[in-house]
Amino acid sequence: FLFLSVFTVLLLYWKMIPRHGGRLPTFLLVLFVSAARVAHGQVRYSVPEEMAKGSVVGNVVQDLGVTVTRLRSGRARVFTEDGREYLALNNDRGALVVKDRIDREELCAQASHCALHFQIILENPVELHRVDVEIVDINDNAPAFPDKEVRLEISELSTTGTRFSLENAKDPDVGVNSIQSYSLLPSDNFKLNQHSHSDGSTYLEMVLQTMLDRETKEDHVLLLTAVDGGSPQKTGTVKIHVHVLDANDNAPVFNSLLYKASLPEDAPKGTLVLTVSAADADAGTNGMVSYSFSHATDSISDVFEIDSHTGDVKVAGRLDYESKRQYKINVNAIDHGKLMDTAKVQIDVLDVNDNAPVITMITFSNLIPEESAPDTVVAMLNIKDVDSGKNGDVRVSINPDAPFRIKSSSSNINIYSVVTDHPLDREKVPQYNITITAADQGSPRFSSNKTLTVKISDVNDNAPVFETSSYVAYVTENNSPGVSIFSVKARDKDSGNNARVSYFLEDTQISGGVASSYVSVNAESGVILAVRAFDFEHIKELRILVKAQDGGSPPLSSNATVTILVKDQNDNPPQILYPVQTGGSLVAEMVPRAADVGYLVTKVVAVDVDSGQNAWLSYKLQKATDRALFEVGAQNGEIRTARQVTDKDPVKQKLTVVVEDNGQPSRSATVNVNVAVADSFPEVLSEFTDFTHEKENHDSLTFYLILSLAAVSFLFILSVIAIISVKIYRWRQKRLFYKSPGNLPVIPYYPPLYADGTLQHVYNYEVCGTTNSRMSDVKCVRPYSQSTLLSASRAGTVQREKRDQEDGRPDLLSPIQREGCALRTGEILVFAWGHIGHIYTFFFLFTLDPLPETTTHHLN
Numbered sequence: 111f112l113f114l115s116v117f118t119v120l121l122l123y124w125k126m127i128p129r130h131g132g133r134l135p136t137f138l139l140v141l142f143v144s145a146a147r148v149a150h151g152q153v154r155y156s157v158p159e160e161m162a163k164g165s166v167v168g169n170v171v172q173d174l175g176v177t178v179t180r181l182r183s184g185r186a187r188v189f190t191e192d193g194r195e196y197l198a199l200n201n202d203r204g205a206l207v208v209k210d211r212i213d214r215e216e217l218c219a220q221a222s223h224c225a226l227h228f229q230i231i232l233e234n235p236v237e238l239h240r241v242d243v244e245i246v247d248i249n250d251n252a253p254a255f256p257d258k259e260v261r262l263e264i265s266e267l268s269t270t271g272t273r274f275s276l277e278n279a280k281d282p283d284v285g286v287n288s289i290q291s292y293s294l295l296p297s298d299n300f301k302l303n304q305h306s307h308s309d310g311s312t313y314l315e316m317v318l319q320t321m322l323d324r325e326t327k328e329d330h331v332l333l334l335t336a337v338d339g340g341s342p343q344k345t346g347t348v349k350i351h352v353h354v355l356d357a358n359d360n361a362p363v364f365n366s367l368l369y370k371a372s373l374p375e376d377a378p379k380g381t382l383v384l385t386v387s388a389a390d391a392d393a394g395t396n397g398m399v400s401y402s403f404s405h406a407t408d409s410i411s412d413v414f415e416i417d418s419h420t421g422d423v424k425v426a427g428r429l430d431y432e433s434k435r436q437y438k439i440n441v442n443a444i445d446h447g448k449l450m451d452t453a454k455v456q457i458d459v460l461d462v463n464d465n466a467p468v469i470t471m472i473t474f475s476n477l478i479p480e481e482s483a484p485d486t487v488v489a490m491l492n493i494k495d496v497d498s499g500k501n502g503d504v505r506v507s508i509n510p511d512a513p514f515r516i517k518s519s520s521s522n523i524n525i526y527s528v529v530t531d532h533p534l535d536r537e538k539v540p541q542y543n544i545t546i547t548a549a550d551q552g553s554p555r556f557s558s559n560k561t562l563t564v565k566i567s568d569v570n571d572n573a574p575v576f577e578t579s580s581y582v583a584y585v586t587e588n589n590s591p592g593v594s595i596f597s598v599k600a601r602d603k604d605s606g607n608n609a610r611v612s613y614f615l616e617d618t619q620i621s622g623g624v625a626s627s628y629v630s631v632n633a634e635s636g637v638i639l640a641v642r643a644f645d646f647e648h649i650k651e652l653r654i655l656v657k658a659q660d661g662g663s664p665p666l667s668s669n670a671t672v673t674i675l676v677k678d679q680n681d682n683p684p685q686i687l688y689p690v691q692t693g694g695s696l697v698a699e700m701v702p703r704a705a706d707v708g709y710l711v712t713k714v715v716a717v718d719v720d721s722g723q724n725a726w727l728s729y730k731l732q733k734a735t736d737r738a739l740f741e742v743g744a745q746n747g748e749i750r751t752a753r754q755v756t757d758k759d760p761v762k763q764k765l766t767v768v769v770e771d772n773g774q775p776s777r778s779a780t781v782n783v784n785v786a787v788a789d790s791f792p793e794v795l796s797e798f799t800d801f802t803h804e805k806e807n808h809d810s811l812t813f814y815l816i817l818s819l820a821a822v823s824f825l826f827i828l829s830v831i832a833i834i835s836v837k838i839y840r841w842r843q844k845r846l847f848y849k850s851p852g853n854l855p856v857i858p859y860y861p862p863l864y865a866d867g868t869l870q871h872v873y874n875y876e877v878c879g880t881t882n883s884r885m886s887d888v889k890c891v892r893p894y895s896q897s898t899l900l901s902a903s904r905a906g907t908v909q910r911e912k913r914d915q916e917d918g919r920p921d922l923l924s925p926i927q928r929e930g931c932a933l934r935t936g937e938i939l940v941f942a943w944g945h946i947g948h949i950y951t952f953f954f955l956f957t958l959d960p961l962p963e964t965t966t967h968h969l970n
Contacts, residue, residue: 152521155206156244159214164207167197167243170230171204174239178204184232189472191492191524196226197243206241214245215282222284229522233473236487240521249287249340253279255348256405260334262316262352263448266324267359273303275440275452276314277405279336279346290339294332300352302334307368311438313454316350324354361449362388362399369441371423372458375431383414386421388443388451395446404440404452414457416441423455431461432496463501463552469493469560472525479567480536488514489528489562493548501552509545514564516546528562536566537603570608570662574600576670583638586677587646595629598636598670600658607661611636616655616669625654629674638672646678647719680724680773686781688715698784701763705755711740711785714747716769726772732780734765740785742767749783759787 155168171178180186181201188199198209218224226243256277264274281289292314294302299322303315316332330352337345364386371384390397401421403410414437415426421441437457444450472490495502506526508516513532519525528544542564549557576598583596602609613636617626629652630639638656652674659667689699689712699712718725729747734740739759741752749765763785770778 152240152242154242154244156246157208157212158246158248159212160248160250161208161212163209163211167206167208169204170199170206170239170241174230176204176232178202180232184234184237186230186232188228189231189492190226190228191470191494195228197228199230206243212245214247214284215251217245219282220284224284229472229525231472231490236473236490236527238490238519238521238525247284247287249283249338249342249344251282251287252344253281253289253336253338253346255279255334255336255346256407258348260348260350262350263355264318264322264352265355265359265361265447265449266322268318268322268361268449269359270318270321272318272361273452274300274316274318275404275442276302276316276334276350277440278312278314279348281336281338281346283338283340286339288338289336291337293335293337294350295335296332299330300332307454313440322352322354328354330354355448360391360396360445362390362443362445362451364388364441364443364451364453367453369453369455370458371456372460373425373429374460374462375429376462376464377425377429379425379427381425383423383425383457384455386416386423386441386443386453386455388421388453390443390445390449392445392447397445399443399445402442402444404442406439409434410437410439413437414439423457429459431459431498432465435459435461461498461501463497463550463554463556465495465497465501466556467493467495467504467548467550467558469546469548469558471560474562476563477565477567478530478534479569480534480571481569482530482534484530484532486530487527488530488544488564491526491528491546491560492524493526494524495548495550495556497550497552501550503551504548505551507547507549509547512542512544514542514544534566536568536605537572539566540605541565568605568608570604570660570664570666572603572608573666573668574602574611574658574660575668576600576658578670580671580673583672583674584677585640585644585674587644587679588681589640589643591640591642593640594637595640595674596638596672598631598638598656598658598672600636600668600670602660604660604662610661611658612661614657614659616657618655620652620654625652628652629654631656638674644676646676646721647682650676650721652676678721678724680720680771680775680777682719682724683777684716684718684727684769684771684779686714686716686769686779688713689781689783691781698786699749700786700788701751701755702789703755703757703759703787704789705751707751707753709751709755711749711751712783714742714749714767714769714781714783716747716779716781718771720771720773724771724773728770728772730768730770732766732768735760735763739763740765749785755787761786761788763787 153168153170153173157165157167161167170176171181178201181199181204186199186201188195188197194210196208196210196212197206199205200207212226214224217226224245224247226245228241228243230239230241231237232239260276262274264272279289279292281287292302292304294300294316299318299320300316301319303317304312305315306312314334322330332350332352333347334350335345335347337343365388369384369386373381373383386401388399388401390399400418401416402418403414403416411426413425413427413429414423416423421443423439423441436459437455439455439457441453441455442450443453470492472492474489475487478486478488493504493506495504506516506518508514508528513530513534514528515531517527517529519527528546544562544564546560546562547557548559549555577600581596581598585593585595598613600611600613602611612633613631614633615626615629615631617624619625620628626641628641628644628649630641631637632639636656636658638654644652654672654674655669656672657667657669659665701709701711714729716727716729718727727747728744729742730744731737731740731742736759739752739755740749740763742749742765747767747769749767765783765785766780767783768778768780770776
């Protein structure tokens with residue numbers, strides 16, 4: 111109702127105000143466009159044809175409920191199925207504007223309803239909005255006849271009511287703007303009849319209402335005018351020249367006014383469509399009828415042809431149901447007297463399945479991440495079959511081996527979306543070839559294929575994986591620092607930075623330190639390098655932890671254990687444990703002369719800190735005083751007699767045994783074993799005292815003894831001198847004390863206590879100074895313990911105080927007592943110096959090399 115009301119106002123305004131030149135004012139055009147309404151989620155507009163470029167059709171932002179920001183971010187655009195865009199979308203304002211000239215007649219021809227259908231597409235996420243724009247016809251075309259002039263020859267014998275078919279005028283406009291009426295002037299002899307077919311089409315006939323008289327007027331000129339219903343009205347005219355013929359009084363008559371036929375669009379050239387027939391009552395040449403198309407256009411003459419003699423209508427060209435579904439042709443039957451009759455031929459073209467579905471890409475994302483959620487849109491397609499019925503019914507499928515599916519759009523049956531159906535894993539399948547098949551339901555069936563290549567982008571969902579969780583590597587000891595020991599390798603199924611693996615050493619605690627103090631790992635190659643030289647005897651096995659980490663965000667990692675086994679080198683010679691070899695010492699094993707063959711003399715014990723064959727020791731006798739008397743066990747080092755000992759064998763036997771390991775190259779050690787062949791100890795002692803090294807030891811011992819006695823004597827002389835000096839010094843001090851006046855205080859002296867010392871006894875003495883006395887006093891005391899020292903000193907002090915109080919003078923020691931004390935003091939010093947001398951003597955004696963315990967044991 112609103113639409114019709116607006117349209118009526120437009121027409122009235124157009125009629126009432128002619129100064130606009132037949133064009134609609136702008137405000138009315140806007141009012142007309144605003145009559146558009148949105149229904150079922152779609153936007154519908156109505157615009158007149160021939161609008162100027164840039165004219166606004168409607169505001170998409172308001173009508174669709176989207177924002178200008180969404181239009182920009184979604185890269186909104188217009189999609190049409192035929193690819194021609196009459197309208198454009200202004201993303202800055204959200205307005206739909208005219209982009210190209212819109213000619214309704216070009217778009218829809220004579221269709222009563224004409225509309226543009228297109229989609230507005232937004233991405234991120236994908237949205238589709240259907241827009242229908244109805245094109246309203248304006249009276250921009252005048253009626254036009256096919257020919258400017260029509261020439262007819264009519265016999266003067268033509269009776270009243272004879273009909274003459276005229277070609278209709280054509281007006282591309284529709285509705286009220288199309289042809290509304292025809293007029294024929296002058297109307298003295300002819301009148302115009304307008305007939306309607308059952309399909310709504312019309313045809314014109316010029317009817318003779320007054321018989322013609324050639325003798326009165328041979329030629330007549332008529333003007334046929336076609337008038338449309340537009341505002342203002344437009345007309346079209348054609349001149350009809352009528353030439354009056356003489357004689358022939360019977361015209362051909364068709365046996366049917368309308369002929370109908372149908373044939374498939376794939377009918378080959380030359381196919382007979384139908385046959386028209388007209389009868390002429392005249393005889394002879396006047397009764398011979400020829401057939402022809404009346405005013406046939408190029409489109410008809412290219413498709414059909416008629417046999418002028420038989421009236422057979424045949425296919426002359428290619429039919430196309432999708433281009434034109436029905437043909438209406440006027441056929442004339444003319445005799446030799448130029449009399450004719452006209453009939454209508456209607457040919458319906460039947461559809462056959464001659465078109466395959468057409469797949470058009472709307473949008474496509476050829477790279478999607480592997481973490482994409484299900485129903486993620488990969489591509490959007492337009493699939494259409496121009497055939498009709500079952501021939502245009504399209505079924506769309508996708509290859510089943512791909513994790514994708516096809517989904518139809520709810521708003522447009524021709525729009526399909528390819529979406530993800532299952533989780534994606536780039537490491538399993540990095541790329542998919544999606545084949546989309548569109549097949550119609552016709553017979554034979556036609557189909558179309560389109561292949562999309564979708565690449566899966568990587569995300570960091572895989573940690574590096576070592577070839578094995580534990581490795582075993584070997585390194586020979588005494589290696590050079592920086593030498594390569596082993597190489598680990600981890601692989602990451604991801605790609606790019608997510609697959610770039612770096613290696614790190616987990617600095618774990620091991621025996622003897624941390625792992626980084628022994629080895630390091632190259633971060634790029636995974637090569638394990640020795641930081642320092644290994645010593646098999648110190649460390650035999652090293653267990654480290656290597657971490658492989660990728661470059662993703664966040665990074666993923668895994669660990670592997672590398673056990674480094676140190677291989678032994680023969681870098682240590684055998685060590686002799688027994689017999690013990692000391693410098694200058696004498697070690698002798700005694701063998702009785704009654705010893706039998708195989709008598710165990712001694713056993714050489716040796717060890718090798720190396721391992722394996724490097725520690726396998728073998729013993730052999732290198733040299734001996736008598737090589738035939740002794741033999742050495744190659745494996746156990748036992749020295750045994752090889753024959754019976756005789757009285758002729760010398761007492762002294764010196765053996766050199768070589769201990770050799772099994773390394774490459776081998777290392778060895780030697781030991782000397784002295785063997786005494788004797789039955790008694792004195793015999794052995796007499797023989798072994800002749801050894802040179804023993805004589806040297808005795809000479810050295812004599813020298814040190816003489817040196818010790820000289821030192822003791824020198825110290826004794828120094829002691830005597832010291833005693834005499836002390837005596838003289840004390841005598842002079844006595845005289846000085848006797849002469850000096852004054853009172854001297856009593857100062858008790860407490861010697862230090864030696865709980866532990868080098869001397870077994872401690873002799874204590876006390877020096878006392880008394881008042882009114884010119885002499886000092888020395889009191890000797892017995893050996894004491896710590897407890898008696900304090901009591902004795904305190905008791906002597908108390909007795910002296912009592913005597914002083916009774917006698918009134920100090921108590922002086924007698925000369926004999928003083929001499930005794932002095933003598934005892936000298937003895938103490940001499941005794942002390944004597945002890946010191948003994949200490950020095952024993953010190954020098956013990957600095958000499960003592961005889962080893964084994965020798966003492968054997969020579970005891």
